Amino acid sequence: MPTRSTDLGLALSEVEVPRGFGRGPRWWCANFQDAGFRITLPRQAILEALTNNSTKHLSAEEIYFEVHKRYPGVGLTTVYRTLEILVNMGLVFRFDFGDGKSRYELLQGPNAVTHHHHLVCTNCGRVIDYTEFIEQEKGLLDKIEKVLSEKYKFNIKSHQIQFSGLCEKCK
Amino acid sequence: MPTRSTDLGLALSEVEVPRGFGRGPRWWCANFQDAGFRITLPRQAILEALTNNSTKHLSAEEIYFEVHKRYPGVGLTTVYRTLEILVNMGLVFRFDFGDGKSRYELLQGPNAVTHHHHLVCTNCGRVIDYTEFIEQEKGLLDKIEKVLSEKYKFNIKSHQIQFSGLCEKCK
DNA sequence: TCAGTAATTGAAAATGATTTCCATTATCAA
DNA sequence: TTGATAATGGAAATCATTTTCAATTACTGA
Ligand SMILES: [Mn+2]
Ligand SMILES: [Mn+2]
Ligand SMILES: [Zn+2]
Ligand SMILES: [Zn+2]
Secondary structure: OOOOEOOOOOEHHHHHOOOOOOOOOOOOHHHHHHOOOOOOHHHHHHHHHHHHOOOOOEEHHHHHHHHHHHOOOOOHHHHHHHHHHHHHHOOEEEEEOOOOOEEEEEOOOOOOOOOOEEEEEOOOOOEEEEOOOHHHHHHHHHHHHHHHHHHHOOEEEEEEEEEEEEOOOOO | OOOOEOOOOOEHHHHHOOOOOOOOOOOOHHHHHHOOOOOOHHHHHHHHHHHHOOOOOEEHHHHHHHHHHHOOOOOHHHHHHHHHHHHHHOOEEEEEOOOOOEEEEEOOOOOOOOOOEEEEEOOOOOEEEEOOOHHHHHHHHHHHHHHHHHHHOOEEEEEEEEEEEEOOOOO
């Protein structure tokens, strides 16, 4: 018997030695297993949806719709639950752009978008990712983070820079 | 008759020529009048609550409680409505620190807190204002703002920098 | 391989912040 | 002082998110 398999039909060798992406192996399985969480079909589906839309800023419901196309049995509640886990594990970042719902962005994996910050239109909600000056931002923030961590005894996990205003159409 | 008075009992000379603060004259009246809004008792009460708590990060309901102490007739709905106006006028900034409710900070007036950014505990919700490196941050952000405004045709109104992590007690 | 056990799930109900409605009241220009 | 209309507050509606709970499923250990 070359590979054992789980009830999900996932070859364990894939779980243990991820190599590709997209339809293929699952780079994030180790994260789940290490944290004591199980690998389930809904969780796969949700990661897949995030991966296939890594340049967007999907809400929980939008992720649910995305998942629903291929896995109609997955519920919205599970989407919320999985997103919470992913945020806590640091694989996903949760944003609030002021439209009343949380929005999520994949931080890890081969398909993750590179480090960037945001420009948000307060009128229509449009969000632009920008990477201009990102190195300078990163340099300054690293320095600040070091000082603040020590002074305020904070264990800093992440940062966020956001500009708000009116986009071309809205101003 | 030296000064006329409004139905609110506010001497018009105070409205037109604000000079002090706290219990006294109303620096923000011009903002409301210029924007075509009326000066009302609920609005005074809300500005007063924000002014007397400018170092906190009150939610709409907390502002409502604060207002309620002195003006029990003012409703929560009006607090929400007034906050929206204040945010749009740029007198108040709306934050989301991840606890499910918006929080507000006074930006203008003699009692406003100086320009700063935030450190947020994702576990207990504690928020720390920091001003370390604020000049360097401001310098860099101004430069970035100039470039982004032009490149993306955005009319940038404000920015935000936020660090998230665990505070001393929670880590 | 397989059963036992605890984790996970989906649907429905609950929650809670914010918004909408609407009849009444108050501001303020004339 | 008065009239047009902006503003108000309470109740009801909305809507994103959370909770509940009985049924299902993944994984452990034999
Ligand atoms: Mn982004
Ligand atoms: Mn602050
Ligand atoms: Zn816009
Ligand atoms: Zn804390």
